[in-house]
Amino acid sequence: MYAYDEIDRTLVNERVSEFRDQVKRRLSGELTEDEFKILRLQNGVYLQLHAYMFRVAIPYGTLASNQLRALAHVARKYDRGYGHFTTRQNIQFNWIKLAELPDALADLAEVGIHAMQTSGNNMRNVTSDQWAGVAPGEIEDPRIWSELIRQHTTLHPEFSFLPRKFKIAITASDHDRAAIKIHDIGLKLVKNEKGETGFEVLVGGGLGRTPFIGKTIKHFVHGRDILSYIEAILRVYNQYGRRDNIYKARIKILVHELGIEKFSREVEEEWQHIRNSSLQIDDEVIEDIRSRFSYPNYEKLPHMPDELRQAAADPDFEAWRKNSVSPHKVQGYSIVTISLKPIGAPPGDATAEQMDALADLADKYSFGEIRVGHEQNLALPHVAKRDLPALWKALDKLGLATPNVNLITDIIACPGLDYCSLANARSIPIAQELTRRFANHELANLIGRLHINISGCINACGHHHVGHIGILGVEKNGEEVYQITIGGRADESAALGNLIGPGVKFDEVADVVEDIVEAYLALRERPEELFVDTVKRLGVEPFKERVYATR
């Protein structure tokens, strides 16, 4: 966990006071909506279909148990008893009253949580691997660098009025769980030949109506130079990024139009002006941030405790353990992923009761720490293996032990037309129906790793472009129609999916996905060949034939 210092606490509290005054002036008519809109957006407040939506940042996906309880409190007191975890390590509340928002923000500020820069054309919440600091083989904890960038960019005047929103993600593992290749800047921690820590820097990734996979702009930027290098990228973007057309304003468009070579030359030139400035980071700064992260006092525990051996006789426990429990860098401990994808439920939602109970379980079994992943699931990062059976029983009582992590029912979905004012079609009911179709765990396990991502409009909040199966809802002649892509992926081998054919109606989507899956099961060379690898080997055609032959 990272402990805010006095500067952070003052900043967060002052922000609440400032926003309280802005809301008061808005409600009295002193501020018009046009004047107020940018102010509310800078505090994560959107207007959705039914109500205001309040988006709260969870920097690099790390939450303390008291922070999760505060989120539960907001859900219960100011909303309708639940929250929605998003694909960028935020949580959204869908029914907040504007008049009560300052109080909600004040309650969150007490535990160091805020909503700054969760909206608007600025640097958004810096995201990272939800297994940061505990994943075996990691270069080092990427949250230290995430926090450095968070501090540098928060309310930075040069980055507060960018051409468009700007997102950074950081990973320190070979397996990318942070989807860095679909971010404006993706950072991968690496070591150079001298053993020094630095970053491979990618730029220009993003989804939306014009999707691009990020390109490597520099293979190694020393850690001490990372702020100046990021700033150089942002300066080039600020100078050349288009402000006349919202659809062409993201940095991915600039990188594409200039070409990565010219773009990188521009960045390099800018960087040479500023790299030896005050932006160069002293080791002391990094060490200070590192010192404010607390790590558990792990016990020396056996690899295979008796409790785990005995529990292995229970097939339900074993199904969950094999699916949701992952290796930890410390012997005797595990990382537990908590599926927020129960069969038939909206993906990523958690009730206030679940959040409170999970905070208690984190205190009891995970040193008071919870993580949020971009797949809209949670994790307990430090669970002793001996405690896994007891934790499983407790999670099961809460409806949080569905053993479907990374399987076909672990669906990423945006709020869609049920909540979102930008959406053209519903997402969540499609996800719900698909989870019912594939509710059988044996079938899901037979299918293996398969990610379905659903967006209710071209803005792609559900990351449909990079779903193994991507589903995009559009509107055609007043009806919801869904375009299906296959072959996308969001990891270190990130790729955009390919369209299989004409869109299908709402009621046909689940049938089409079943057809695609049946085709895969018939076409794969061996059970270990993942769906996405079969698509890569064979292309779209065999799946297209299967889906449209009878339609």
Added chain:
Amino acid sequence: MTSPLEQKKLKIAGPSVVTANRTWDGIVVYRTAGRSWSADLSEAAIVRNSDEAKALLAESIADDVGAIGPYIAPVQVGTDGRIEPGNLREQIRRTGVTIGQPVQA
């Protein structure tokens, strides 16, 4: 359901209302003939041509403190005068989400 945020021109294809979200709490409201807002669609003022729609929208926009984001939305008016939303988007705004709440054990 093309978002009204993307509507470029004001076209009225049939009976319509002005809808928005109430400023202090964000709930869905409809402009009434009495120049106020109501959460009840049955109390909405019905417009049937572009001139009427423009006038109702202009008056709605002027009430910036009362409600935000006003726009023209289609409705269907039954023979008994009952007003129903004219598309899925507006149906969802009126009756709420089409999904269940999160599963609690």
